[in-house]
Amino acid sequence: QKEVEQDPGPLSVPEGAIVSLNCTYSNSAFQYFMWYRQYSRKGPELLMYTYSSGNKEDGRFTAQVDKSSKYISLFIRDSQPSDSATYLCAMTPYNQGGKLIFGQGTELSVKP
Amino acid sequence: KAGVTQTPRYLIKTRGQQVTLSCSPISGHRSVSWYQQTPGQGLQFLFEYFSETQRNKGNFPGRFSGRQFSNSRSEMNVSTLELGDSALYLCASSWAGETQYFGPGTRLLVL
Numbered sequence: 159q160k161e162v163e164q165d166p167g168p169l170s171v172p173e174g175a176i177v178s179l180n181c182t183y184s185n186s187a188f189q190y191f192m193w194y195r196q197y198s199r200k201g202p203e204l205l206m207y208t209y210s211s212g213n214k215e216d217g218r219f220t221a222q223v224d225k226s227s228k229y230i231s232l233f234i235r236d237s238q239p240s241d242s243a244t245y246l247c248a249m250t251p252y253n254q255g256g257k258l259i260f261g262q263g264t265e266l267s268v269k270p
Numbered sequence: 271k272a273g274v275t276q277t278p279r280y281l282i283k284t285r286g287q288q289v290t291l292s293c294s295p296i297s298g299h300r301s302v303s304w305y306q307q308t309p310g311q312g313l314q315f316l317f318e319y320f321s322e323t324q325r326n327k328g329n330f331p332g333r334f335s336g337r338q339f340s341n342s343r344s345e346m347n348v349s350t351l352e353l354g355d356s357a358l359y360l361c362a363s364s365w366a367g368e369t370q371y372f373g374p375g376t377r378l379l380v381l
Contacts, residue, residue, distance in 0.1 A: 190368060201274075201360055201372035202313075246313065255367025256301050256318030257326040263312060 161185050164247055164261025173270050177234040181247035181261045184228065188249040188259070191223050193232045196244045196263070205245075206232065237268045272297065274363050274373035282379045288349040291376045295342050295363030301325075302344040303370060304336060307358040319344055320367060348378075356380045 164181045171177055179193075190209045194202035206221040208214045214221045222231040230249075234241055247261040275294045283289050295302050303326075304316040315328040319338035336346040342363075348355055356379050362370035 192369075194372075201374045204369065204371060207369050248313075250368065254326050256303050256320060256364070256370075257315050257328070257367075258303070258305075258313075258362075258370060259315065260305075260313040 159184065160262075161259050162247060162249060162261040165264055166262045168265040168267060170267045170269060171237055173237060173239060173268055175237050175268070177232075177237050177241070177266060177268075179232045179234075179245050179247075179264050179266070181230050182228055183230075183249060185249075185251060185259075186228070187251040189252045190250040190255075191221070191230050192248045192250075192258070193219075193221055194246040194248060195241075196246060198243075202246055239268050239270050242267050274361060274371055276359075276361055276373040276376050278376060279374065280377050280379075282381065283351050284381050285351055285353060287351050288347060289351060289378060290345055290347045291359055291361075291378075293344045293346075293361035293363075293373060295344070295361075296371060299363035299365055299371075300342055301364045301367040301370075302338055302342065303362045303364075303367075304344070304346050305360045305362065306330070307360060307375070308356075313360070316346065318367065325367070351380045353380050 193206040196202045218235045220233040244263040246263045248258040301320045303318040318326040338344045358375045360375045362372045364370045
């Protein structure tokens with residue numbers, strides 16, 4: 159079983175919809191949580207970063223962490239066709255800075 | 271600030287050869303991490319260098335190695351290439367290992 163589980167999708171939504179992306183993890187040592195966006199044939203781009211349980215908002219993006227349930231989410235409001243990409247969750251174990259463990263990525267398509 | 275740069279962007283090699291990939295981090299960043307991305311396995315951590323020392327290592331065979339120079343630039347080397355080494359190789363830099371910024375990657379094809 160993978161340390162980080164993420165539904166690969168694909169997920170297709172109409173423009174303007176609220177998108178919910180989720181990851182679960184098994185290792186209690188994970189303490190930093192990130193979401194990356196990757197366009198085709200590009201490197202991942204950091205979207206959100208958090209280390210505590212709760213919500214963190216940045217524009218149309220909200221990251222949510224529930225350490226007790228080992229569950230993280232990314233919400234995208236008012237989704238746009240330009241949001242079409244693969245979204246990857248990533249986590250860092252305690253005291254192993256520099257080592258990211260990634261989920262498989264969810265492929266998102268936002269239709270005009 | 272300039273982003274993370276990787277060279278070359280594309281490589282074609284044959285089985286048994288070796289390859290060296292280069293990564294220049296964001297100015298001021300001291301940590302460089304390397305990842306392999308394949309359709310089947312996703313993004314997997316190879317190793318991380320911090321101030322010229324390997325600080326963390328993933329579960330890859332010894333054919334995969336790396337180093338970091340005093341200016342924080344990093345190289346990774348793969349010896350005795352196998353078909354399964356075909357992948358996108360990504361490097362990421364950060365100040366101390368936490369918030370990582372990725373380069374565009376080097377796409378390696380092994381024939």
